[in-house]
Amino acid sequence: HLKTSSAFILHKKIYPRRSSIVNEAIRKSDERALLKARLLETIVQNRRGNVRISDVLTAAEALEAQSSQGEVTGRWSLIFSTLLSGRADADDNIFQAASNRIYETLFRVAPVFAGGSESGFKARNEQLIQDGLVDNLVNINDALSIRVSGSAKEQDVASFDITFDKCQVALFDFPSITIPLPRPRGKIITTYVDDNLRLSRGSRGGLFILKRIKS
Incomplete structure (x- = not known):
């Protein structure tokens, strides 16, 4: 008789590592800094072809909604x-x-x-x-x-x-x-x-x- 066994492998979903600028904004718990970091990161990803221009526009509009001086x-x-x-x-x-x-x-x-x-x-x-x-x-x-x-x-x-x-x-x-x-x-x-x-x-x-x- 052949000895059979079964194994269950759990696949962990891997998310892209956040850039240091986003992590720093999260650490400071500053909404404006976080929105700004997201915009800069989205621009970088757009240059690499990973996101669309519409994603940059969405991030820009979110920052524009913040008061600034x-x-x-x-x-x-x-x-x-x-x-x-x-x-x-x-x-x-x-x-x-x-x-x-x-x-x-x-x-x-x-x-x-x-x-x-x-x-x-x-x-x-x-x-x-x-x-x-x-x-x-x-x-x-x-x-x-x-x-x-x-x-x-x-x-x-x-x-x-x-x-x-x-x-x-x-x-x-x-x-x-x-x-x-x-x-x-x-x-x-x-x-x-x-x-x-x-x-x-x-x-x-x-x-x-x-x-x-x-x-």
């Missing part, structure tokens, strides 16, 4: 952006309408040029808002540099009217080329800001998430 002015580094919907005003002139169309096209075809972070390029995207001026700098693969600058008129503590008037383009070590702009305008409304993180929404439908660059 912080300075919008300063130097910032873009860590995530996406275009939610294009918007246009009935009184837009032909130059503004053309600018809106170019912006939307760039955001969809080559996000990094329009301040996006959904491309495979190695890019650095920085923004400076200070003393009524705005300066956006995009550096791609240390080969192409695009700087767009203009004025930032503060409407209240959370919103700025932006008008760009100049664009400078430089390739490798060649002298930069300055291109005058037909003063395209837009608006940025900051929905959350603290000492090191800022969420802003643009009048053309963009969502921008930025980290403060410490001086």
